[in-house]
Amino acid sequence: MTHASRKTQLEIPEGVLLGHALVARLADSLGIRVFFIKGPASVLQGLREAKLSADVDAFVDPTKLEEMLQGLRGRGWRERPVAPDSKTFPKHSVTVYHPEWPCCVDIHFRFPGMEKPPRDCFESLWAKTETVSLAGRQLRIPARELGVLFLALHALRAPALSACQHELEYLANYTRREALYERLLELAAATDSLAAIQPFLEGLLPKTTTLVWPEASRDWSNLVAAHEPGSLSLATILQARWREKPRILWGSLFPPPEVFLSANIYADMSMPGRLRQHGARWVRFLRAVPRLVRGYRRTLIDR
Structure with a gap:
């Protein structure tokens, strides 16, 4: 690569900002409602400490998902391979990448923890958006209480991680300072995310508040439990019908290429490369076994 070509190469921060503008412009041209979650907008609102965003998170009207993806395909973006299991862990977004772009774009059509049907949920979310100037355009972003809900749900997927604990x-502190807990409670009820947000929200509500918290769905419980290597496969096997277990077990032992490519689109898919990745995968799983066992013991005790 020449010095001149390096100078024209987009850096990640530039790519993220321009990616917001690109998605917004495309959505406007197609008449599709879209707003942006997490990322630079949440820093501007004070919901997050300053940090580098590595991708663009856009939330699109679920009824227009395919139309939006088709528009991105027409501009050279391609869908990132995903692991084939979508039963234990239902898809909530489609990630697209461009060979000449330094970041990916995640097109969300639902959000984990929000159990309301996607189409109805989007209407509740859209009603809580506002406009901000970013990347040279007027972009739709969540209102503050909705921004808190998105970020808290995202952190609650792995609450044991120190980074997630810090974010929560x-x-x-932000929610207490701005007295957002009542609006946050209303929004959680409107999106059917009370069960998922409970660990965060119950400590913020006044002691006089009486509320019956619903039980978390299996989808959310699976997602929260799947933070160790192999936990996804284990949950899938345990919850599958008996006649499906051998097929799923075989797929866990010898996963298709999409599993490796979902983590790294440039993964070496030659025979030696796949063997190395299989070996590394098993090493990660064996190291995680003690933590997996402790986690499932806690789950059984809680039940």
Whole structure:
């Protein structure tokens, strides 16, 4: 690569900002409603400490998902391969990449933890968006209470991680300072995310508040439990019908190429490369076994 070509190569921060503008412009041209979650907008709102965003997170009207993806395909974007299991862990977004772009774009059509049907949920979310100037365009982003809900649900997927604990603490302080808990509670009820947001929200509500918290769905419970290597496969096997278990077990032992490509689109798919990745996968799983066992023991005790 020449010096001149390096100078024209997009850096990640530039790519993320321009990616917001690209998606917004495309959506406007197609008449599709879209707003942007997490990322630079949440930093501007004070919902997050300054940090580098590595991708673009856009939330699109679920009824227009395929139309939006088709528009991106026409501009050279391609869908990233995904692991084939969508029963235990239902899809909530489609990730697209471009060979000349330094970041991916995640097109969300639902959000984990929000159990309301996607089409109805989007209407509730859209009603809580506002406009901000970013990347040279007027972009739709969540109102503050909705921004808190998105970020808290995202962090609650892996609450044991120190980074997620720090983010939840930051969001809790922000919510107390801005007295957003009542609006956050209303929004959680409107999107059927009370069960998922409970660990974050119950400590913020006044002690006089009486609320019956619903049980978390299996989809959300699976997602929260699947933070160790192999936990996804284990949950899929345990919850499958007996006649499906051998097929799923075989697929876990010898996964299709999409599993490796979902983590790295440039993964080496030659025979030696796949063997190395199989070996590394098994090493990660064996190291995680003690934590997996402890996690499932806690789950059984809680039940």
